[in-house]
Amino acid sequence: MSSQYRVLFVEFISGAVWGELPVSDLSFSQTLNAPGAATVKVPLNGAPLRGMDWQVLQPWRVLIYVQRGRQVLWGGPLVSYGVDLAAEEMTLSCQGLWAYYRRRTITSDAVFVQQDQASIATYLLAHYGDGTYGGAEVGPKALAWDASYATGVKRDRSYFRHEWKSVGKAVEDLAAVRDGFDFRITHGWGNGRIVNTFSMLYPTTISDTGVVLDHGGNCDVVSFSADGTNMTTEAISIGAGQAESQLVTWWYNPNLEKLIPRLSGSESRSDVSEVGTLAAYAQRAIGVGAQPVVIPSVRLHPDRFPGVSDIAVGDVVEVRALVAQWPGMRGKYKVTEIQTSVADGGETTTLSLVPTEVFASVGSFAKP
Structure with missing residues (x-):
């Protein structure tokens, strides 16, 4: 494999760098608003793990990082592995760090009234995902972010304990409305540790x-x-409620309907009870389907x-x-x-x- 690359493994809970993997080849994907993935092949007859027991390479116990030169390009937990004894090779299957926050749950009522969407996202991550605020919630405290960052977009959001919603899904839904934001996790060295930084991009075409x-x-x-499979001139967003009491909004693209016949699309957002939030989903669908x-x-x-x-x-x-x-x-x-x-x-x-x-x-x- 290219000498520019190193593959490191780090204890998830403590953040301690445990060692470097002897890798024959690897592939990894960095994905916007999603975890991404990596596959790492480790020869069993290659260089040893520098004194470390192979048993430390357990799913969710370690984070795997890909470094190119001085830059850390990718990081996330080891989720599964397989061993090919004929080839004397172990294949590690990893997901990007965001996959962990999809596995955390909002376990108490959290209500936000006219709060900046950036503050809502980081509160959910800190309190229910990373365990940064302590109390009953636990977590690896693996993320850093700019606590002063704001988008200027105020939102009303309610997350109730009985919904048992995923933290990652809540942040993804918050981002995926009209005038929402993009997000990514980047990695870099700081004080001998690898720092994982959660960043929001607003507006979404700012970079x-x-x-x-x-x-x-x-x-x-x-x-x-x-x-043109997803082109849409009429977007229907279906919210909370049943039958006649069900919340429904529409968004139209009348200019496009002068050129092509009406194309309808619908999506279910059963956890949404605010008209403005539901309309923002419909408007985004119209924007995506405009051409x-x-x-x-x-x-x-x-x-x-x-x-x-x-x-x-x-x-x-x-x-x-x-x-x-x-x-x-x-x-x-x-x-x-x-x-x-x-x-x-x-x-x-x-x-x-x-x-x-x-x-x-x-x-x-x-x-x-």
């Missing part, structure tokens, strides 16, 4: 890097597709700028792919996933991108 990905120059636009999604598949050129160390999920980049006798494509895209594979053959990095137009505010609101 325009000015980076240009030019087909044939610093990348290959392997292919791209235009997908075909043109998705390029971009493979970075190795040893060129930008590389995997230069781009983060949530970044906005420009993609250009111009071909003679064909109009090609050019536009701004948000990086939603970075997939990297490292083996003896070198390093391959592929980006998943979404057009920034998806996040435009369009349409009009109606309610019963």
Whole structure:
């Protein structure tokens, strides 16, 4: 495997760095608003674990980190492993650190009235996920964040004990409304430990890097597709309640309906009892469905700028792919996933991108 890479393992509860894994190859994905994953292959007949017992490599006991040069690009818990005795190789399957917070539950009533959405998210993480506030809640205290950060967007939210809602799902739902936010967890060294930082990106297209990905120059636009499967001109969001008392809102795109016939879409949000919150989900669906999604598949050129160390999920980049006798494509895209594979053959990095137009505010609101 490339000498630029190191794979470290850290005790989840204490954060203590326990050692380095002798890795033959690995692949990992960094994903916006989601955990991502990693697969690490460890030869059983290779370098030892520097005095550590193999038994420490237990699911949820250790975090696995991928370091390239001085940058820590990925981190998350070991979730499962398999041993191939014929090949004398162990395969570690890991999920990004956010997967842990999907496994924590809101265990008491938490009501927020006109609170900044950033404050709501970090309170849920600190109190119910990380155990930062102490009391009855326990946790690894594995996250750091800027406690003073605010988006300026106020929300009303109620999370009741009897709903037993996942902390991760609550934050994801809070983010996934019109005028919501993106989030990511980044990793870096601090005082001899690896620090995991939870960051919110607001507005969601704020991270325009000015980076240009030019087909044939610093990348290959392997292919791209235009997908109208999820185009929507009428979005229906269905909230709490039953039958006649059920809360329902609609959002329309009348300008698009001048060009194409009505396309309806619906989604169930049974835990939502506020009209404004339900409308925000419907408005987001209309924005996402306002046009075909043109998705390029971009493979970075190795040893060129930008590389995997230069781009983060949530970044906005420009993609250009111009071909003679064909109009090609050019536009701004948000990086939603970075997939990297490292083996003896070198390093391959592929980006998943979404057009920034998806996040435009369009349409009009109606309610019963």
